Amino acid sequence: MIAKRVSKAQGFDLITTLPQAIIETILCLLPIEEAARTSILSRAWRYRWTTIPKLWLCLASVKRPSYMDVPDWWNHVSNLERARRAKNLRCKLFYAIHQVLLLRQGPIHEFTLAMDAHDTCFEIDQIILHLSRNHPIKKLRFFFYGFTAIAYGLPLSFFSLDQLADLDLEHCAFNYKPIFSGFSSLTRLSLKSTKISRETLLHLLSNCPSLKSLCLLVYEDEVLSDVKPNIMELFKCLPVLEHLTTWGYFIEVLVQASVPEEPPTSLIHLRYVCIEEMCFVDGYGLPFLAVLTRSCPNLEKIKLLNNTAWDDEIESSVLEECSVLLEEYSDVWLEHLNELEIKHFEGYAPELEFVKFILARSPNLKKVILLTDMDDKDEELELLKNLLSAPRASPVQIVVKYC
Template identity: 50%
Template sequence: MKSKRLSKPKRLSKAKRVAKAKRLSLDIITTLPQPIIETILCLLSIKEAARTSILSREWRYKWTKIPKLDFSHPYGCQIIPETSKLIHAIHQVMSLRQGPIHEVTLFINDFDRFGKTGFPSCELDQIIRHLSKNHPVKKLRLDFDATGNDCYNLPISVFSLHHLTDLYLGCCGFDHQPVFNEIRGLTSLCLDLIRISIKTLLHLLSTSPSLKRFSLLMFKDHVVGRDEKSTMTELFECLPVIEHLTIWSEISPWFVPDLVPRDLPTSLIHLKYFRFEQMSFHDGYALTFLAVLIKSSPNLEKIELEIDDPDLYEKYHSDVWLEHLSNVWLEHLIELKIRDFSNLEPELEFVKLILAKSPKLKKVSIKCVVKKDQEPGMLKTLLRTPRVSAVEIDVV
């Protein structure tokens, strides 16, 4: 009886093995639940997510169901440079949607309100109107590379997005006094270089009673109606549950009518984080704002200060603001972070005060702009300063 000779299985070429591995991995991803696939696609840009439609018949329309639209680059530029192509792409993506849109990010670096050379405002108005009528948008980010009179004037339809929880507006403006509908679910608001009046700002904040995070970053020249004045009391009455606050120091004169610190009628019991940008210890308005806020925030956990060039301000020598903090006790403060510290006397006195009043302070981070020969003396002073906690002081 003749024995049968067993033939060896054919070995696949390297290219075929790689192709087979890709098919297997693709099949594994395809079998994942739709929510997980959507999460993966949301990590891609719109352009990359749309390209997954060529993978297979099953993948052709998966990208149209993701709840997030991001027409921007991670480094802050729009993903489609040509204006006409960007407008076409946005309308095309919106028309192909097969599910609700929850997040929208749009960065436009050639905005032109009249549409002569860049992205026209009428097109953007139409896009926002479509979103407000057809989708439960929760997060909206509108960011423009625009200056002067070309800033985008927000349409009232923005405030018809009743599902909003997170709103970022960059280089936008209000050239009217809109009657806002209440955005009761809004928890995070960032206004970056916008043009707005104090009256409109306070009205916007008052119609967002759930706001926990608020950033106001703008120049005083951006104030519409510069004769308007307010107070810190009026500001914080509109922020009853604020936890995370970032303010540009230049706008502190809006809310500080005089340089005598006055206690707020109610404490900011929810505030845990405060960041003061472009701060100067020679600016009386900024010092008053800082002193009142610190004294009124018993549960503050972290303070960040970005110090501005002191030569830009007239020297303010009054110690009223420091005396205002003499009885304060920062029981919950854990961290102090100061950037562009120049070792001027009022700056150093502030650090000393924090060290002496914060029993739970764990870390003080100071980024200096002093000359090399001044550093040893500054470090010596800081290390000898009395403190009420075993705090780590990091000076760079």
């Protein structure tokens, strides 16, 4: 058989002959403006970009005027002029978004919008309304930011996105009466700097029966209710949760609103918990951890990102409270926990007490990772000796290293 060489004159294009699904995957890896530019390659490529199922639209991707390349250009113009130029960029972005949506020839499954937004923005309202009516959105990400504390208020049409499986909201707000039906397919939810009332939050979580991953990074003043949600109210809304991420600012809200001696709700599916801005001496962090360990018997990993301003007087008073509190949870048994990680571990007494608490109640614990800011090897060695001499339920590996 004689192999025939395909000449360049025949116009053979290996990429063009790839299956449509592979071409869409490649185009999804490009910024939308770069994907649109492929339309000039040939007639066959003219509308290829209009069928990609993922759209990422960002204000930073809008072509900026040359004067913005000059360092500190904003210091040489008035506030009014800065506002006018910022508005021009926003108009360019919205024009590009509407052009993209009008030229669509296929469904949109993933949509990301990153830009500055305030409490009212009818252009974003229109985008959400269009998506809710015309596309089976499965993954939605709104990364909004602004120079004021007023977050973008989500419209009612947002709740019509009933096929959502993955939702990220940052600097948004919704405070509607709890009458919407929720998102039955949602498996992952992230709320960051999002203003929401207690009733709306609990109703939302209660109506996401498939929710497996939750990230709640909300400040106390972003919970728009005089009555705050408590730990058990939150846990009752999350029957199948597997991954939980939150931080000390929201933990304070949950613990303050909790009722003493309230019976725990068991989260039997929870495997991984991460707490950012964790504090052992604020009177909230350690009680939350104690309740968590009792309520989540199947935990496999605990990750804490410590952020504590220590004071020797505070430490001595908290140590006694810490010991008494942990004694009340002596019945905790974490049979499935295999890893504990604490970042910015300082080796103070309340931290040590919690680590020892975990060591004594985790028969299958394999590794404890303590990332410290200590650069003194003698201090690290002393810390290791202290922990190795503590009672342990398993032959665990303890790693102490500088982070």
